Amino acid sequence: MFPLLQRCCFHMPFKLQKSTSPRLLLHGNNKTTWSSVGLCLQRDACHLSRSPSLNPASVYATKLQAFHTSLPFLKKKTPKESETKDPGVWQRSMKSLKDSPKPALYLSLAGLIPFASVPLSMAVQGTYYPELAFAQITYGAVTVSFLGGMRWGFALPENSPAKPDWLNLANSTIPPLLAWQALLFKDITHGAIMLVMALGIALHYDVSLLPTYPRWFKVLRVVGTLVMVLSLLATAVLKTLLENQLSDSRNKCQNIK
Incomplete structure (x- = not known):
């Protein structure tokens, strides 16, 4: 049934x-x-x-x-450990900077003293010194030439990720040429602006354009370039301000006489 x-x-x-x-x-x-x-x-x-x-x-x-x-779509998704503990760009950069070799870190920071000391001394004394400003421009030209030639040393070894081709070797000569042009300017302001351009081009080559260096060196290059650029611009600004103050004081003295 x-x-x-x-x-x-x-x-x-x-x-x-x-x-x-x-x-x-x-x-x-x-x-x-x-x-x-x-x-x-x-x-x-x-x-x-x-x-x-x-x-x-x-x-x-x-x-x-x-x-x-x-249901699977109703379950609460637990965030991954990498998402909850993901550090920011600043934390990663500082960690990479701490992981850099001590000689490279200390020598690079010491090399920034001539840049920062010139505008600092002018601001403290309230006087513009053309000799100090020209010495800063000269030291900046030497530094830019060193940064450009460093690409040759990085590209020449056999196991290097950068090949000794036209792109690497020819681009490394551009910063020294701009540094030489900066020394030809009679005005310190024009020389400082030319060095700022050369530092920016060298940083662009090392960080993003050409085969890159280790991460700790890239962070060190960014920090060093910022200090050098700000020091050169501060010297140019102080030159304009202090020279205007000096000319105003001279005019007042002549009017009094």
Whole structure:
């Protein structure tokens, strides 16, 4: 009897189910069909519950597991450790700067003293010294030439990532040429501006354009370039301000006389 009911209930054609279901739902005329369908479902459930592979304990455990299981997209995503502890650019740069070799770090910082001392001494004394300004420009030209020639030393070894091609070797000669041009200017302001351009080009080569140096050296180059550029611009600004103050004081003295 059960196989016959099962074939009648669950293996009837789809067209027959589609044609009879609206009538059953809307009018409720064929109560015998409804009762047979319910009887089939009830017997089917009893047959499944009596199956040897599904005992009551396993069915209960499956229901609990289904009840306590949430959808994947509703689960709260825990942030990765790299996302929660991702340091900023400043922290990474400072860490790279601390990881640099001590001789390179200390010598580079010591090489910035002649740049920073010139505008600092002028600002403290309130007087513009042309000799000190020209000495700063000369030291800046030597530094720019050193930064340009350093590319040759980096490209010549056999295992170097930078090849001794036209791009590396020819670009390394551009900063010395700009430094030489800076020494030809009679005005200190023009020489300072030319050195600022040469320092910017050399930094662009070392950091982004050509095959790069280690990370600690790139951070050291950025810090050193900022100090040199600010020192040269400070000297140019102090030259303009202090010379204007000196000319104003001379004019007042002449007016008094």
